[in-house]
Amino acid sequence: MVASVIDPKHANTIVRHLSQVAPLEGFHHVRRVQKKFLEGGLRICKYAATSKEEWEEQCKLWPTSYHPPTNNIDGITGFNEEDSRFVFNSMQVAVELAKSGHSWL
Numbered sequence: 001m002v003a004s005v006i007d008p009k010h011a012n013t014i015v016r017h018l019s020q021v022a023p024l025e026g027f028h029h030v031r032r033v034q035k036k037f038l039e040g041g042l043r044i045c046k047y048a049a050t051s052k053e054e055w056e057e058q059c060k061l062w063p064t065s066y067h068p069p070t071n072n073i074d075g076i077t078g079f080n081e082e083d084s085r086f087v088f089n090s091m092q093v094a095v096e097l098a099k100s101g102h103s104w105l
Contacts, residue, residue: 006014045064049055055066079087 043061045058045061049058049064049066052066052068055064058064
């Protein structure tokens with residue numbers, strides 16, 4: 001979709017304003033500005049990528065943003081089993097203290 005050819009110095013301000021007055025629901029992953037003029041139609045992905053591989057394929061059609069899923073911590077490295085148990089137990093204590101309304105200090 002091409003709305004207008006604009007001065008690049010004003011692109012950020014225009015995109016921010018458009019996001020407020022006419023948000024593109026479901027297309028937050030699509031970058032809205034491209035520096036070249038495209039003749040004819042173009043294709044963009046309807047859904048955000050769920051993996052880096054999908055994202056790389058999507059970028060062949062149109063530049064998109066990739067944000068890895070935040071609910072999957074399998075990719076986090078650097079903790080051994082003992083460290084993981086300590087972090088888990090510390091978080092359990094923090095949650096219980098928060099629920100009880102008591103302060104540790």
